[in-house]
Amino acid sequence: MEEIQDPQPWKVLKSEYLFRRPWLTARKDCVQLPNGVVNDEYYVLEYPTWVNVIARTVEGKYIFIRQYRHGLGQTNYEIVAGTMDPTDKSPEEAARRELYEEAGYGGGQWRLLSALSANASAMNNLSYSFVAEGVEKVSTQHLEPTEEITVHLLDETEVRHLLEHDEIKQALMAAPLWKYLAGKAAEGGK
Amino acid sequence: MEEIQDPQPWKVLKSEYLFRRPWLTARKDCVQLPNGVVNDEYYVLEYPTWVNVIARTVEGKYIFIRQYRHGLGQTNYEIVAGTMDPTDKSPEEAARRELYEEAGYGGGQWRLLSALSANASAMNNLSYSFVAEGVEKVSTQHLEPTEEITVHLLDETEVRHLLEHDEIKQALMAAPLWKYLAGKAAEGGK
Numbered sequence: 281m282e283e284i285q286d287p288q289p290w291k292v293l294k295s296e297y298l299f300r301r302p303w304l305t306a307r308k309d310c311v312q313l314p315n316g317v318v319n320d321e322y323y324v325l326e327y328p329t330w331v332n333v334i335a336r337t338v339e340g341k342y343i344f345i346r347q348y349r350h351g352l353g354q355t356n357y358e359i360v361a362g363t364m365d366p367t368d369k370s371p372e373e374a375a376r377r378e379l380y381e382e383a384g385y386g387g388g389q390w391r392l393l394s395a396l397s398a399n400a401s402a403m404n405n406l407s408y409s410f411v412a413e414g415v416e417k418v419s420t421q422h423l424e425p426t427e428e429i430t431v432h433l434l435d436e437t438e439v440r441h442l443l444e445h446d447e448i449k450q451a452l453m454a455a456p457l458w459k460y461l462a463g464k465a466a467e468g469g470k
Numbered sequence: 471m472e473e474i475q476d477p478q479p480w481k482v483l484k485s486e487y488l489f490r491r492p493w494l495t496a497r498k499d500c501v502q503l504p505n506g507v508v509n510d511e512y513y514v515l516e517y518p519t520w521v522n523v524i525a526r527t528v529e530g531k532y533i534f535i536r537q538y539r540h541g542l543g544q545t546n547y548e549i550v551a552g553t554m555d556p557t558d559k560s561p562e563e564a565a566r567r568e569l570y571e572e573a574g575y576g577g578g579q580w581r582l583l584s585a586l587s588a589n590a591s592a593m594n595n596l597s598y599s600f601v602a603e604g605v606e607k608v609s610t611q612h613l614e615p616t617e618e619i620t621v622h623l624l625d626e627t628e629v630r631h632l633l634e635h636d637e638i639k640q641a642l643m644a645a646p647l648w649k650y651l652a653g654k655a656a657e658g659g660k
Contacts, residue, residue: 285620286545289538289540290538321491348476350499351590398588399640399642430476443649443652451645452641454648459634
């Protein structure tokens with residue numbers, strides 16, 4: 281690729297927290313651009329690291345869940361996802377914990393597939409996506425009182441259909457699923 | 471697929487705006503789940519419709535931009551994207567406007583590719599992704615004083631490399647790009 285002359289980072293002249301609650305931390309930065317322009321009202325939303333996992337059973341089924349999402353006001357197919365807790369030693373540990381809690385599955389061979397941003401202009405975190413092959417049912421679900429989640433085992437043709445028809449609405453889930461399927465296709469569809 | 475017994479939507483018992491600024495609107499809902507549990511502090515971020523576009527020139531090059539993103543603190547390859555303005559008659563018109571303003575390209579054959587959510591639990595909007603084939607340079611850029619954007623024409627092999635190496639960091643851009651490439655592969659790679 282060509283040599284790049286990149287737009288340079290902004291200088292933060294002032295920064296203050298508007299709001300700090302467990303599920304919403306909003307910061308207002310006064311920033312100066314390299315061209316000298318000052319924007320005194322740039323909002324950044326701070327979040328912990330997020331994780332999700334493309335989990336497949338020993339039989340090759342994909343583990344999906346359905347859960348009502350109040351922001352969008354919809355219930356759609358999703359992969360298991362969550363937030364890294366302070367007690368999680370790594371994003372993978374967080375994803376393993378979420379898979380256990382939300383679906384009751386464990387074990388398998390894990391690898392990191394991607395790290396993506398939901399919104400790089402306003403959010404400071406990344407979402408790490410893992411692939412877990414050969415997981416097994418080890419427990420019932422362990423849900424929070426505020427969680428109502430159903431678990432669904434899907435075939436690859438069903439997953440592909442959902443992706444093609446935009447029925448996996450969350451880009452942080454759709455992107456790694458497409459990447460995973462593209463990788464499989466490149467390997468010869470094993 | 472199997473018949474689904476879905477988790478039901480939550481009832482909103484009370485709703486108030488914490489913050490309403492042009493670039494940040496935060497709402498606090500007091501919600502009741504179907505199981506009776508009340509969560510009196512559920513935050514929803516309200517945004518306008520977002521758009522982006524996989525634009526290809528008449529020569530088949532992909533139009534990418536680079537722009538510093540202060541939330542994540544990084545500059546990465548991106549497709550042209552933006553927010554639907556009140557004066558835009560449709561998401562497609564917004565995407566055409568953004569392509570003209572950020573890159574100076576117009577024309578071409580347009581189609582809607584996908585509509586995805588950055589974060590369905592906390593955000594109320596969707597991002598519409600378009601494909602524009604055969605666009606042409608019609609102008610210089612028309613940037614806001616707060617925008618510093620470089621334009622880059624990439625080959626498909628470069629785009630695929632960026633996707634495989636997570637160098638397109640925004641999931642709302644990576645997901646439609648993967649979908650577009652998968653569609654092309656299914657058609658025989660034309």
